[in-house]
Amino acid sequence: MIDLRLDEEHEALRKTVQEFARDEVAPVIGDFYEREEFPYEIVAKMGRMGLFGLPFSEEYGGMGGDYFALCLALEELARVDSSVAITLEAGVSLGAMPIYRFGTAEQKQRWLPRLTTGEQLGAFGLTEPGGGSDAGATRTTAKLDGDHWVINGSKAFITNSGTDITELVTVTAVTDVKPNGRKEITAIVIPSGTSGFTVSKKYSKVGWNASDTRELAFADVRVPAENIIGEQGRGYAQFLSILDEGRVAIAALSVGLAQGCVDECLRYVGEREAFGHKIGTYQAIQFKIADMEVRAHTARLAYYAAAAKMLRGEPFKREAAIAKLVSSNAAMDNAREATQIFGGYGFMNEFPVGRFYRDAKILEIGEGTSEVQRMLIARELGVG
Amino acid sequence: MPNIVVLVKQVPDTYSERKLAESDHTLDRDSADAVLDEINERAVEEALLLKEAQGGEVTVVSVGPDRATDAIRKALSMGADKAVHVSDEALRGSDVLQTAKVLAAAVGKVEGYDLVIAGNEASDGQAGAVPAILAELLGVPQLTHARKVELDGTTLKVERESEEGITRLEASLPAVVSVGEKINEPRYPSFKGIMAAKKKPVETLTVADLGIDAGEVGLGNAWTSVLEAAPKPPRTAGQRVTDEGDGGSKVAEYLVAQKLI
Numbered sequence: 142m143i144d145l146r147l148d149e150e151h152e153a154l155r156k157t158v159q160e161f162a163r164d165e166v167a168p169v170i171g172d173f174y175e176r177e178e179f180p181y182e183i184v185a186k187m188g189r190m191g192l193f194g195l196p197f198s199e200e201y202g203g204m205g206g207d208y209f210a211l212c213l214a215l216e217e218l219a220r221v222d223s224s225v226a227i228t229l230e231a232g233v234s235l236g237a238m239p240i241y242r243f244g245t246a247e248q249k250q251r252w253l254p255r256l257t258t259g260e261q262l263g264a265f266g267l268t269e270p271g272g273g274s275d276a277g278a279t280r281t282t283a284k285l286d287g288d289h290w291v292i293n294g295s296k297a298f299i300t301n302s303g304t305d306i307t308e309l310v311t312v313t314a315v316t317d318v319k320p321n322g323r324k325e326i327t328a329i330v331i332p333s334g335t336s337g338f339t340v341s342k343k344y345s346k347v348g349w350n351a352s353d354t355r356e357l358a359f360a361d362v363r364v365p366a367e368n369i370i371g372e373q374g375r376g377y378a379q380f381l382s383i384l385d386e387g388r389v390a391i392a393a394l395s396v397g398l399a400q401g402c403v404d405e406c407l408r409y410v411g412e413r414e415a416f417g418h419k420i421g422t423y424q425a426i427q428f429k430i431a432d433m434e435v436r437a438h439t440a441r442l443a444y445y446a447a448a449a450k451m452l453r454g455e456p457f458k459r460e461a462a463i464a465k466l467v468s469s470n471a472a473m474d475n476a477r478e479a480t481q482i483f484g485g486y487g488f489m490n491e492f493p494v495g496r497f498y499r500d501a502k503i504l505e506i507g508e509g510t511s512e513v514q515r516m517l518i519a520r521e522l523g524v525g
Numbered sequence: 526m527p528n529i530v531v532l533v534k535q536v537p538d539t540y541s542e543r544k545l546a547e548s549d550h551t552l553d554r555d556s557a558d559a560v561l562d563e564i565n566e567r568a569v570e571e572a573l574l575l576k577e578a579q580g581g582e583v584t585v586v587s588v589g590p591d592r593a594t595d596a597i598r599k600a601l602s603m604g605a606d607k608a609v610h611v612s613d614e615a616l617r618g619s620d621v622l623q624t625a626k627v628l629a630a631a632v633g634k635v636e637g638y639d640l641v642i643a644g645n646e647a648s649d650g651q652a653g654a655v656p657a658i659l660a661e662l663l664g665v666p667q668l669t670h671a672r673k674v675e676l677d678g679t680t681l682k683v684e685r686e687s688e689e690g691i692t693r694l695e696a697s698l699p700a701v702v703s704v705g706e707k708i709n710e711p712r713y714p715s716f717k718g719i720m721a722a723k724k725k726p727v728e729t730l731t732v733a734d735l736g737i738d739a740g741e742v743g744l745g746n747a748w749t750s751v752l753e754a755a756p757k758p759p760r761t762a763g764q765r766v767t768d769e770g771d772g773g774s775k776v777a778e779y780l781v782a783q784k785l786i
Binding site: 149150153154157160161163186189190191194195199204205206210 | 540598599602712713714715716717718719720723
């Protein structure tokens with residue numbers, strides 16, 4: 142009836158990324174993290190192996206794969222490190238996807254070939270300093286002046302927006318007020334380096350320290366009228382669909398972190414001794430690890446289910462929210478337990494579980510907080 | 526446009542615990558994950574670099590059990606064009622001479638080959654002899670332990686690295702080259718490559734298909750046999766030197782005793 146095995150190609154991709162994460166990311170990422178440095182060389186390697194092109198057609202330099210392939214890659218990367226995983230996630234699902242899905246043929250030809258190869262990164266500016274989940278509270282404005290948009294305002298917590306290879310940021314801005322008093326939101330591409338577009342220095346973050354996150358400011362930024370993505374006034378509908386997909390991607394990333402905690406603990410409890418025995422021989426530890434595996438496994442099933450509906454073209458909003466909620470919980474719980482199992486070493490940055498602990502919290506916040514996911518699930522059920 | 530053959534071998538993953546079977550000291554293939562040997566990835570990469578620069582075709586040749594298909598697929602997903610897989614129960618336990626003989630026959634099936642590229646030594650058997658034996662059997666020059674390969678028309682130039690230093694070799698095609706660790710950094714297969722690999726032709730042959738008598742190969746007919754095998758003893762804790770003012774000389778004494786200085 143149902144078959145949850147991966148097909149040959151997806152399994153081969155998963156293994157390839159697993160190997161890449163083990164051999165290329167794991168040995169070096171801790172140092173980048175400590176230095177809060179963006180790992181350009183790793184990102185370039187990810188680009189060369191086609192990870193940034195996974196869900197895009199070959200016409201635009203993509204791999205001709207699907208969104209699930211991206212999810213598998215994110216899971217395997219996040220098993221080792223979340224900073225590189227979120228760089229990929231944001232680059233693909235927020236940077237390139239809006240252009241791929243809603244852009245004109247000309248926009249796609251112009252921007253996608255270098256975004257899908259990871260030579261350049263795109264970012265998506267939705268959240269503002271005064272509003273995250275309340276996307277309707279957008280204050281950034283864009284006014285048409287002749288054949289240019291003039292943009293004013295600011296955006297907060299924008300991933301990939303200030304790297305040396307950032308090519309553009311797609312921002313949502315209020316372009317009009319509808320007769321019903323609601324704001325009309327439009328997505329507009331602002332190329333990096335446009336006059337009046339300021340990228341602040343990197344935030345000091347609790348986690349994801351080897352990824353690039355910045356605040357953006359726009360003071361009379363002028364971009365050609367043709368830089369709007371899709372139709373004027375469609376920005377709100379666009380980012381809602383982009384966010385639904387993104388939730389499945391963040392769920393996959395969360396599952397990776399949750400599984401990475403299990404991986405690290407399995408290694409550690411077979412080596413570490415306390416009271417004369419390997420700590421893995423104690424039931425207190427065994428039960429913790431069993432629970433961690435249960436959380437990672439069930440969260441994986443949740444995101445597989447959401448991805449399956451998405452790929453079949455069915456509505457998947459509820460499943461995406463469930464997957465995001467359950468997997469970010471799993472990540473947070475597993476990171477806390479893994480750190481506990483490692484004891485004092487868990488609190489040291491030299492062990493990956495400490496990094497996992499710091500990286501887990503944002504998963505309950507970004508791409509819609511856990512509260513927002515519950516809101517969405519309840520709404521889908523017709524409550525309230 | 527060179528017609529290149531790359532030899533690949535599926536080996537137990539060096540990241541897992543590798544064992545020999547207790548009964549006959551052949552490789553216990555169930556004890557570890559099976560992967561394409563890393564040195565073979567470098568051989569494939571070198572072939573692909575030559576192909577990308579000069580055109581031509583890359584054929585993967587492998588001798589191994591049915592499940593070696595996975596290693597072959599990986600080479601194909603990196604970008605090789607087609608494969609020949611010699612799989613036969615009779616081959617189980619074959620030594621380097623027998624393997625080279627089978628490989629020579631399989632390479633002979635690749636019409637008009639110009640260059641055979643191999644890894645210099647597999648991570649499991651570590652005999653490091655197959656490329657040289659193969660070259661002898663094929664009657665072509667052997668340029669082993671290459672850290673750099675250049676192909677100019679039908680002239681092959683290789684930098685051979687050994688403990689004594691670097692030797693520059695030159696030969697005319699056809700030839701056999703074996704590459705070392707320093708030759709290149711192999712690429713990771715892309716998803717496009719993975720999907721394309723599924724459609725690439727893999728010819729599966731038995732020893733009979735190669736005109737070899739089953740009695741010439743396999744453990745029972747090998748020229749060498751493993752008499753005894755024991756796992757490496759676990760690493761000992763080492764010797765701790767406590768510095769009580771004479772730490773330096775104690776360390777020096779230890780190193781002298783070990784004939785390290």
